[in-house]
Amino acid sequence: MRTVVEARQIRKVYGAKGNVFTAIRELDLTVREGEFVGIMGPSGSGKSTLLNLLATIDQPTSGEIEIDGASIMKMSEDRMSAFRREKLGFIFQDFNLLDTLTVKENILLPLALAKTDVKELERSVEEIADKFGIRTILDKYPYQISGGQKQRTAASRAIVTKPTLVLADEPTGSLDSKSATDLLESLRSLNERDRATILMVTHDPFAASYCSRVLFIKDGGMFTELAKSEGPRQPFFKKIMDVLSVLGGSAPDAV
Amino acid sequence: MTLFQVARKNMAGNAKSYLLYFTSMLISVVIYYTFVSLQYSDDIQKGMESSQNLQTVFLAASVVLVLFSAVFIWYSNSFFLKRRKREVGLYSLLGMRKKTIGRLLFYENMTIGAVVLAGGILLGMVLSKLFAMILVRLLGIETAIGFGLSGPAIINTLIVFAVILLATSVHGYRLIYQFQLIELFQAEKAGEPATRPRIWQALAAIALLAFGYALALQPIDTTEQFARNMGLALAGIIVGTYLLFRSTIAAALVLYRKNKKRYYRGMNLIGASNLSFRNRGNVRTFTLIALLSGLALGAFGLTYTQYYYTERSAETNTPFSYEFVSRGEPFDSQARQLIEADREHPVLAQLTVPVVEWKSERTNALELPIQYFSYAKPGTSISFLSASSYNRMSQALGREETVQLNGDEAASVRPMLDNQTADQYDGLSLKVQLEGGERTLPFVDFLKGRVLSWHFPDFYIVVSDSLFGEMTKALAPTTYELFRVENPESAKATSEKLLGMAADENRFHAFYTEYRNSLEESGLFLFIVGFLGLVFLAATGSVIYFKQLTEAQADRGRYETLRKIGVSRQEIRSSIAGQTLLAFALPLALGVAHGYVMIRIFTASLVGMNVTPPILISMGAYLVVYFVYYLISVRSNNRIVNPA
Incomplete structure (x- = not known):
């Protein structure tokens, strides 16, 4: 299977002389096409930094990152923007929907930016809206809909361009459990049916149990890795909880 | 720590955000003081006794200036308070009572006010000297207008600004009672519903503007008639401008959205929806800017037209540099020698x-x-x-x-x-x-x-x-x-000598004398109108600047999201340039029309003169200044929402 993300020996240091903080130290990471990978770790372990590096929002101090075969280290600012638009999809904890746009406009924004043909664009939006069950709220503004609906809108926006890699940063972080389950189910079906590659950073072991593989990070380095075997989700959830208790830090209360 | 000390520490610590507020207040005080000290100078007092025209101009000008200062300070005060919502919220969260916070804000505003007033008056004294020098230079008026320390001017300034300050301080004090603690920590999130275009508004706008223009251009005989007509015309134009912006922008956006091919393409979506999201506030600001630039443009146009025609009318009146009736020798040759001896004016x-x-x-x-x-x-x-x-x-x-x-x-x-x-x-x-x-x-x-x-x-x-x-x-x-x-307008010495030689002034004419006379007649008027033009220009600039800053701050998150989903810096920059262009061009278009009508009203008495060149020149100059404002706005906007 094709490799989507290949990170080698990446290192990220913040601060200048005398007062440096190493957020990521010599980390290797490989994600293959069609995987649903979770990244877990206590606060301050470097999860979000890692995601930002992969998202090309931030640059590593040293190391090499390749996404879809292209090295993102040597890209110019403009190419990086184009790359983000074409290859990556983002889902954020606080949704990051544009409150000046309707739900529909929010979803089609990446397509509009890519100057897609209008017919094609409308068709894609409808298809996605059906998939996430938000067809009835397409003409509403973000402030008129619930948190769960907002996150499904954000997820629709992330995958509408059929990106090579979907990056999700605590997508269930501000959702109630019902909405969170709905979103996770949607992501899983996206992964299983549409073979979308998803990388999700989360605090929540319940959310992580939807992944096919979970990486644990501690103090900027890889701690351990769990792969889900065929079968129900419950045992996998249990295993994650076990690792978390060993990992320490801010393991959340049992869900 | 006493409350006063907290207030003082606050100011020292937040110097940067205070600076903006401080500066805008200072500008108002300086402008107002300069104007008032002009008003109380003996020369002007004398001039007002003799000229009805000058009296009207001064009356109108002082009303406009007080209004301007009040609105301007109120505006910057609200902007300032909005910026500090979080800080105030924090005090409240830490258990400070609302009454105490209110008093803190009150004292703080009063302290800033006192400092600004003192500084503004001092600076005003220096600047009024500068203005006097400009006046002398520009108009060549020998008797400079007495500026400097003027008791009544200081008292007038103190009273006006004390009232404004008290009002804003009370406003700040009351504001804390209107806030819910939770609101203080939330950024403005709720969207405004888009304004729906209404045909009756568009029709009413056109009718009101036409009525206002027509009334303003009516020939006028008496001062009462002038006041009544101008008042009505102004009201019509203000309301008309507001309704025009309100109806046409909304309609244009609805139309724009209909064409999906264009709307769903690149950043068009963002630009259009930003405009629509802000429409309500935009309409208010656009109206204000259209009116202010109309006034500024009108004032500049008027000043320049008068200035331009002082020379023209002197030329029409006395076409030759020197003209006298021959009296035979030796008078004629003496006069000729005198003229020929002036090397600077061959x-x-x-x-x-x-x-x-x-x-x-x-x-x-x-x-x-x-x-x-x-x-x-x-x-x-x-x-x-x-x-x-x-x-x-x-x-x-x-x-x-x-x-x-x-x-x-x-x-x-x-x-x-x-x-x-x-x-x-x-x-x-x-x-x-x-x-x-x-x-x-x-x-x-x-x-x-x-x-x-x-x-x-x-x-x-x-x-x-x-x-x-x-x-x-x-x-x-x-x-x-x-x-x-050559250059007869500066041939002072020769003209005076010749005039001394010719016993009968009626038979001797020098262009220089004619030119000086008409300059001095219109000089004061020119100066005041030009000064007002500057004030309006400054006001326009500040309103735009505050608006851009406020909006850019609010838009930050939106553009950050756009950057994350792959919009390049360049695309954001051009979208901002486009949006800002609209925000500048729309009010300017109407402002130009207003200014043109204003110049027309006041130049109606210039019989047989073509007022187009001076109007075009002053509008051109205004456009250049306005364009500089535009560039600065795009830059500062871009710097906020699109940081490197």
Whole structure:
């Protein structure tokens, strides 16, 4: 299977002389096409930094990152923007929907930016809206809909361009459990049916149990890795909880 | 720590955000003080006693300035308070009582106010001197207007700003009671519903604007009528402007959204939705800017038109640099030597021209159906020039207009104070009693260029050289000595010496004297209107600047999201440039129309003058300044939402 993300020996240091903080130290990471990978770790372990590096929002101090075969280290600012638009999809904890746009406009924004043909664009939006069950709220503004609906809108926006890699940063972080389950189910079906590659950073072991593989990070380095075997989700959830208790830090209360 | 100390520490710690508020208040105080000290100077007081016009201008100006200061300070105070919501929320969260926070804000505002007032008045004193110097330089008025320390001006400024300060302080105090603690920590999130376009608003807007313009352009006789008409016109224009923006922008956005092909393409979606999201606030600001730039533009246009025509009218009045009636030797050669000795103003042309000053009762001038000829009462005279003299003079003045006359044909020269046209003379002829009997002189040409200086009743008729020869036999001509020199507007010394030599001032004319006189007459008016123009310009700039800052701060998150989903810096930059362009161009378009009408109103009395060039020039200058504002706005906007 094709490799989507290949990170080698990446290192990220913040601060200048005398007062440096190493957020990521010599980390290797490989994600293959069609995987649903979770990244877990206590606060301050470097999860979000890692995601930002992969998202090309931030640059590593040293190391090499390749996404879809292209090295993102040597890209110019403009190419990086184009790359983000074409290859990556983002889902954020606080949704990051544009409150000046309707739900529909929010979803089609990446397509509009890519100057897609209008017919094609409308068709894609409808298809996605059906998939996430938000067809009835397409003409509403973000402030008129619930948190769960907002996150499904954000997820629709992330995958509408059929990106090579979907990056999700605590997508269930501000959702109630019902909405969170709905979103996770949607992501899983996206992964299983549409073979979308998803990388999700989360605090929540319940959310992580939807992944096919979970990486644990501690103090900027890889701690351990769990792969889900065929079968129900419950045992996998249990295993994650076990690792978390060993990992320490801010393991959340049992869900 | 006492409350006062907290307030003081606050100010020291938040210097940057205070600076903006501080500066805008300071500007208001300086402008107001400068204006008031002008108003209380003896020269102006004297001028106001004699000139109704000046009085009206001052009254209007001071009302506008007080309003401007109040609105401006209120605006920046609200902006300032909005910025500090979080800080206030934190105090509240830490358990400070609302009353205490309110008092803190109150004291703080009063402290800033006191400092600003003191600083503003001090700075105003320095700047008013500077303005006085500009005035002297610009208008060449010898008696500079007395600025400097003026007791009544200080008291006036103190009272006006104390009231404004008290109002804003109370506003700040009350604001804390209106906030819910939770609100203080939430950024403004709820969207405004888009304004729906309404046809009646568009129609009403057009009707109101048309009514306002028409009323403003009505000819006016009395001051009361002026006040009433202008008040009504202003109200119509203000409401019309507001409704026009409100209806047309909303309609344009609805139309824009209909074309999906264009709307769903690149950043168009973002630009259009931002405009629509902000429409309500935009309409208010656009109206304010359109009105302010209309006023500024009008004031500049008016000043420049007057200034421009001071020279023009001096030129029409006294075309040659020096003009005197020959008195024989040694007077003529003495005068000539004096003129030639002035090295800084070399002579470009020198002419000796005979003029026959024919008694008007020996013509039928009074019977001619041209209203202006009613001045040709018995006892007055009509000046006759030969065609060759006229052509020589025209050439010496660097003009192209010439005249060809045969036999008894005549041509009239347009009088300075009458807006005559050529067709008024169609088929008319002047009858002149000559020794050989009455001669009929048909008018065949109408000359626009005046060649000799104005003197009552200002009748100049050009006849053929042969007829002129016959007339000189009947009446000895008066000989005029004419000189044209380089830069006559600065030939002060020579003009004064010549004027001293010529005992009879009526027969001696210098361009310099004429030019100075009209400059001094209009100088004060020019200065005040120009000053107001500057104030409006500053106001426009600040309103735009505050608006851009506020919006950019609010938009930050939105653009950050866009950056994350792959919009390049360049795309954001061009989208911002486009949005800002609209925000500038829309109010400016209407502002130009308003300013044009305003200039028209006040230049209606400039008979027969083409006001287009000065209007175009002042509008051009304004556009340049406005464009600089635009560039600065795009830059600061971009820096906030699109950080490197």
